[in-house]
Amino acid sequence: MGKRVCDNCKGKRYVIFQKGKFARAIICQRCYSVCDKCGGDGIIFKKGENNYTYANKCDCTMLENRSVLFNEAMIPAQFAQVTLEDFQISHHTQEEARTNSQKFVDSYPIQERGLLFMGPVGVGKTHLAVGIIKKLTLEKGVSCKFVDFFHLLADIKEGYSGGKSDKEIIEPFVKAPVLVVDELGKGRNNEWESNILDQIISNRYNNSNELVTIITTNYTTRRDSTLSVTRTRATKNLLASTKDKNYEKEVLQETLQERVGERIFSRLVEICRIIEIEGKDFRSLKYSED
Ligand SMILES: [Zn+2]
Ligand SMILES: [Zn+2]
Structure with missing residues (x-):
């Protein structure tokens, strides 16, 4: 995957459109599925000091919540x-x-x-x-x-x-x-x-x-x-x-x-x-x- 800016969302990762009386946001389907940090799983694994592996939520999972807030x-x-x-x-x-x-x-x-x-x-x-x-x-x-x-x-x-x-x-x-x-x-x-x-x-x-x-x-x-x-x-x-x-x-x-x-x-x-x-x-x- 190159670092080219997604032309569907212009790199914003959301697409905003009109639906009925309101403005709506959805996560860009073109670049969301290929989040380059987590590969689309929403989870990032990190190795800690004692060789334990920690699972962290990827930042991209916030996008989902935020598009819900926008729609609400x-x-x-x-x-x-x-x-x-x-x-x-x-x-x-x-x-x-x-x-x-x-x-x-x-x-x-x-x-x-x-x-x-x-x-x-x-x-x-x-x-x-x-x-x-x-x-x-x-x-x-x-x-x-x-x-x-x-x-x-x-x-x-x-x-x-x-x-x-x-x-x-x-x-x-x-x-x-x-x-x-x-x-x-x-x-x-x-x-x-x-x-x-x-x-x-x-x-x-x-x-x-x-x-x-x-x-x-x-x-x-x-x-x-x-x-x-x-x-x-x-x-x-x-x-x-x-x-x-x-x-x-x-x-x-x-x-x-x-x-x-x-x-x-x-x-x-x-x-x-x-x-x-x-x-x-x-x-x-x-x-x-x-
Ligand atoms: Zn996009
Ligand atoms: Zn991600």
């Missing part, structure tokens, strides 16, 4: 191929965010807090969060979970009809050593929704010496940079004649504090370090390139 992380299929290395940078805050993401991976599990990526749509917040847990699962063997907050709410509602309580459904996310909550603040933000969020965040806050949380949100701490939502509201004269005049537009610019409430916000900033990402508007960037 529930990374959405559309992010199957993203990595921290291929993160596109068009603004210095993106560069800083990527550096901090890599540092986070390198120092895990010895870091003080998780990360809270905030900024507008399209600057790569989810990309970084996925890049982090991809490395943590595959390179460090850490158990991680990804959850889109909006999808979680839908799953909980669906669970109710199957007789499941919200506790049962959120439990894996409450307990995951590393949790990514994507799109925090999305939803209708009613009392039920903020109660679900509170259950997750409070639990993680109370166990923050063991659990690390990574958040992405379009809401920021400043009114001028937070998500701006235009709502169309019917006015009193709805029953009267013409359409257009009977609606008025309302622009909502809630900060993250306002969106999630002081209690959750104060816990978030204690368990996460805020990383605000700005970016050139991706659409105008595209147009100027044409």
